[in-house]
Amino acid sequence: MVKTQQDYSVEQVEELTRQWVESMVVGLNLCPFAAPVVKDESLRYAVTQASAGEALVEAFLAEVERLVQADEQSLSTTLFIVPTGLEDFYDYLDQLQLFENLLQQAGLEGVLQLASFHPGYLFAGVAEDDLSHWSNRAPWPTFHIIREAEMSRALAHYSHPEQIPERNIQRLRALGREALIERFPPFADYC
Template sequence: MIKAQPGYAPAEVEALTRQWVETMVVGLNLCPFAAPVVRDNTLRYAVTPAQEDEALVAAFLAEVELMLKADEHEISTTLFIVPVGLEDFYDYLDHLRLFEDLLEQAGLDGVLQLASFHPAYRFAGVPEDDLSHWSNRSPWPAFHIIREAEMSRALTHYANPEQIPERNIKLLRELGREGLIARFPPFADYC
């Protein structure tokens, strides 16, 4: 994992995350719905300095509120990036569950959903060295806040969306570890 130091620069975290989104997510078409929001500049990159549980919850809820108040043509979706404090994947998963619970408690089921990204992402029951994990590996721990209505509209224009994960796994395995690192060199630091 890329190690964020106490004096990390949020602009650098955002820049590297943008590079990852453009190179890997859009460049490899891992998420066919990402290109339009990147092109339209409606993907918000929210880098939080929060590290402790209470502060992380407050920062997450503030991002949710900001997104809900914004028109989707201004903020379509948000990557809530936590460069310090959730380096451990299992701590990250605990926060993912907490954030999902908070959305449910707020009555936002069916309104917002979360996708998860982490430098040490691992799918349960999959060998540690399998390249399928790289579909959800990012430079920093991040929670992708997605508007469900917008996702539903996007899905109506995409044939067989259930095949996206299989297609991604096949592509990642074909590229191989070295090919992925060549495409996005920072992967060498944490994968």
């Protein structure tokens, strides 16, 4: 079950997301590029109280503008967290498509890209209970706004980046459901 804003304060949503990043994303090295931005505190956790429609679009665009205007050292990347309104995974995917279209319309294609995380994340064509989905599962619906230039520089210094997803899937399957829940107990609520 997806937790909602009604269950947690904005501060609690942010804190639980930080714990997920530290224990899962960095702790399991699911994203080999995450540790430096966590360490230097240039990862922004932006929790919105908007849940749909124009308010959600405006909140997203404000975060995009903040990222574009900031220097990379002080603000490298943003997790845009939407605790209410996108509990249904397919509604979330529709919103992801809208946000990607907005970036393109704003002339930011090639400048920014989005990575997607959701408590009920499902890869198409994969059994629902497969642990591969957990590589993209987060406590709340989250859109990761990434600077493409920064990602390109990081990828240039990483051998075989195309192997990261398969390596993550193997790691998650090897750990198993119980070990993953032990590492990040909130997974028990929605996985």
